[in-house]
Amino acid sequence: MSEVLIQADKISKKFCRSLKKSLWYGMTDVCHSLNPWSESVGSQLGDKGKLRDQEFWALQDISFEVRRGQCLGLIGHNGAGKSTLLKILNGLIRPDSGRVTMRGRVGALIELNAGFNPVLTGRENIYSQASLLGFSRAEIAEKYEDIVEFSELREFLEMPLQNYSSGMKVKLGFAVASQLEPDILLIDEVLAVGDLGFRYKCLNKIGDLLKKCAVVFVSHSMTQVMRVSSHIMMLKDGREAFFGTEVAKGLEAYYQLFSGGGLTVSGNGAVQLLGLEVLANGQRCDLEGGLRIQHGDSLKLRLTLKVETGVPEAVAQVLFWNHEMIPVLEISGRESYGFHFFPAGDETMLEVEMPNLMLNTGSYYASVIVTAPGLEKVYCQADNSFRLTVGSGSPVSGVGCVCPGAWKVL
Amino acid sequence: MSEKELPIRLITPHDGVDAFRYALTSMIRDQRFSRELAWRMFLRDTQAMFRQSFLGYVWLVLPALANSLVWVFLSGTDVVSISSGQTPYPVFVFVGTLLWTAFNGSVVASLSIVDEARGTLAKVNFPQECLVLVAFGKSLLNTLATALCAIPFFLMYPVAFHWQMLLFPVGVLATMLAGTAFGLMMVPISAMFSDLSRAIHLGLRFGFFLTPVIFPLPESGLGRTIMFWNPVTYLVVTSRAWLLGGETVLLPGFLCVTLLSLSMVCVGVMFLKVALPHIIERLGSG
Numbered sequence A: 001m002s003e004v005l006i007q008a009d010k011i012s013k014k015f016c017r018s019l020k021k022s023l024w025y026g027m028t029d030v031c032h033s034l035n036p037w038s039e040s041v042g043s044q045l046g047d048k049g050k051l052r053d054q055e056f057w058a059l060q061d062i063s064f065e066v067r068r069g070q071c072l073g074l075i076g077h078n079g080a081g082k083s084t085l086l087k088i089l090n091g092l093i094r095p096d097s098g099r100v101t102m103r104g105r106v107g108a109l110i111e112l113n114a115g116f117n118p119v120l121t122g123r124e125n126i127y128s129q130a131s132l133l134g135f136s137r138a139e140i141a142e143k144y145e146d147i148v149e150f151s152e153l154r155e156f157l158e159m160p161l162q163n164y165s166s167g168m169k170v171k172l173g174f175a176v177a178s179q180l181e182p183d184i185l186l187i188d189e190v191l192a193v194g195d196l197g198f199r200y201k202c203l204n205k206i207g208d209l210l211k212k213c214a215v216v217f218v219s220h221s222m223t224q225v226m227r228v229s230s231h232i233m234m235l236k237d238g239r240e241a242f243f244g245t246e247v248a249k250g251l252e253a254y255y256q257l258f259s260g261g262g263l264t265v266s267g268n269g270a271v272q273l274l275g276l277e278v279l280a281n282g283q284r285c286d287l288e289g290g291l292r293i294q295h296g297d298s299l300k301l302r303l304t305l306k307v308e309t310g311v312p313e314a315v316a317q318v319l320f321w322n323h324e325m326i327p328v329l330e331i332s333g334r335e336s337y338g339f340h341f342f343p344a345g346d347e348t349m350l351e352v353e354m355p356n357l358m359l360n361t362g363s364y365y366a367s368v369i370v371t372a373p374g375l376e377k378v379y380c381q382a383d384n385s386f387r388l389t390v391g392s393g394s395p396v397s398g399v400g401c402v403c404p405g406a407w408k409v410l
Numbered sequence B: 001m002s003e004k005e006l007p008i009r010l011i012t013p014h015d016g017v018d019a020f021r022y023a024l025t026s027m028i029r030d031q032r033f034s035r036e037l038a039w040r041m042f043l044r045d046t047q048a049m050f051r052q053s054f055l056g057y058v059w060l061v062l063p064a065l066a067n068s069l070v071w072v073f074l075s076g077t078d079v080v081s082i083s084s085g086q087t088p089y090p091v092f093v094f095v096g097t098l099l100w101t102a103f104n105g106s107v108v109a110s111l112s113i114v115d116e117a118r119g120t121l122a123k124v125n126f127p128q129e130c131l132v133l134v135a136f137g138k139s140l141l142n143t144l145a146t147a148l149c150a151i152p153f154f155l156m157y158p159v160a161f162h163w164q165m166l167l168f169p170v171g172v173l174a175t176m177l178a179g180t181a182f183g184l185m186m187v188p189i190s191a192m193f194s195d196l197s198r199a200i201h202l203g204l205r206f207g208f209f210l211t212p213v214i215f216p217l218p219e220s221g222l223g224r225t226i227m228f229w230n231p232v233t234y235l236v237v238t239s240r241a242w243l244l245g246g247e248t249v250l251l252p253g254f255l256c257v258t259l260l261s262l263s264m265v266c267v268g269v270m271f272l273k274v275a276l277p278h279i280i281e282r283l284g285s286g
Helices: A019-034 A082-089 A122-132 A137-151 A166-177 A196-212 A222-228 A247-255 B016-029 B031-049 B058-076 B089-111 B118-123 B130-148 B150-156 B163-190 B194-209 B222-229 B231-244 B251-283
Strands: A004-016 A055-067 A071-076 A097-103 A106-109 A184-188 A214-218 A231-236 A239-244 A264-266 A271-280 A283-286 A290-294 A299-307 A314-321 A327-331 A339-341 A347-354 A362-371 A378-391 B008-011
Touching: A004 A019, A004 A082, A004 A214, A019 B163, A019 B251, A055 A071, A055 A082, A055 A097, A055 A214, A055 A231, A055 A239, A071 A082, A071 A222, A071 A247, A082 A097, A082 A184, A082 A214, A106 A166, A122 A137, A122 A166, A122 B031, A137 A166, A166 A196, A184 A196, A196 A214, A196 A222, A214 A222, A222 A247, A231 A247, A239 A247, A247 A362, A247 A378, A271 A290, A271 A362, A271 A378, A283 A290, A299 A314, A299 A378, A339 A347, B016 B031, B016 B251, B031 B130, B058 B089, B058 B130, B089 B130, B089 B150, B089 B163, B089 B194, B089 B231, B118 B251, B130 B150, B130 B163, B130 B251, B163 B194, B163 B231, B163 B251, B231 B251
Parallel strands: A071 A214, A071 A231, A106 A184, A184 A214, A290 A378
Antiparallel strands: A004 A055, A004 A097, A097 B008, A231 A239, A264 A378, A271 A283, A271 A299, A299 A347, A314 A327, A314 A339, A314 A362, A362 A378
């Protein structure tokens, strides 16, 4: 086992909802800590264990450890306490109770352009940013070329930073920060920037660092979390709602935080979705319901449609969206898209069976769409008509669908 | 795995003695880094200051020059008649305002260190004590620029050279130290409640008249009593006497104030270091 670099032991932090009160508490805290005779509570909860008026726990009893080579993915809803935790780990603010032990040099990829000055040139900003991040004069001189090379901004170095695009600023910031050689790396949502090529470069660079560091990684992109994390902690309202090495389970817990909203129906109304029945794995659910299934289960779907008389033919489709609202799977018919049918009578029942549903672990939302055969009219589009939660059983790669193949050695 | 000794940092809630001990050890550990960083930040800020102007660094000198020309004009037209002993009045006032600006500038600069670096403070962990050095450096630069205007002045109104003149820079530095000390002691509170810094800005305007800046120390009366309670008086009167010649009767007071300021700066930096996590927590990144 490699050595433990980050050890957090029951850390808690209070925040205050009202600004005036918050400042007042801040001032009393300052006075308290400036009084040399005041008792240090250390890791014990003294008075600090009580909430004052308008206060709430932003973090409560969070414990974990991260070893070199491990990466803790920190997930949770907005305001769950992820950034607060990172700020504590970074030593910017102190917990109200508990203790953190950090071993080694800390590098933070948090806000990459925090120290930039807009009127100075890129070159000047590289120098000031590098020294802000803790590079010595000699180190800057040694790494300057690498920074410029990494940033891909050589021809813009003499231009003032205010004329850089936001993507270019981030490139410059990342280029400087990437030259750090930390033991502990804290990353907060910085990867979702820059153009595609640069993003790959960043991910690769972080991949290199991952092997040598203990990493805490905060992101809302579950694909990235899956890709890099060895452990997952999910925070919910400042508390640890999930912690473990089973990344897939952590993600499932995360997906369950969000209901995804209710049914929304659009289209011209010539076709109405009266009812829906989903059958899988011996369970069933109706319109707006949800099912938990396993990867590879078979799924049967029954749709009851009310079709107006002026509609002689139509095409039905079922589409699955993942949590990031990207369509990942479509149930097609024999034709290239959907199922072509000719409604007879007032109500039409359709049934479709999927013998082997290839959806990967995660939460999915289904849309039922009925259109004219030429796609020129949408008769009915029922988004969020039902929800599928696909349980473990498929490899954790972050893709939407997993399809078994017949492999052999030739 | 790697056998090299890794630096260990403990992050716990701490108050009182513990907090001060932590502040002191981290400042000693980071002192080389913090000096380098202070220099880099000072360069960054001064380079950026006048980047958007044609005249550039000339703007450092212009306000001081304009200010002193006003006094030359006023004393030339006999609008104000204040007796300043043997020294010509414009010189007297020029030196007085130079010293006052040094004090005033240092107070303002050290009061605003948290506000100016707010974004950086909330996001990057760096030896924050370097901000004090940067603030001191910036007000030193301003004072030097003002002092540059003294050259044409002393050509116009020659003052005989005497060895005490060489002590004048010490006086200026002591005055700036006092300003920094005062500002630093207020920062932990003023960073959170802007009331305090507003009040100080207001108070400094009165302070200008409660200090013998544009007039000599009154011989008697209430004014004299008030000025004796004002520590800046000792600094201004003594430093000016060194430059322009005259009795330095307030020298003991000068020494006391300087020693006091020196220790207050040391304590103030520690205070800042201890208070900053609380301040950052309350202010966020704004």
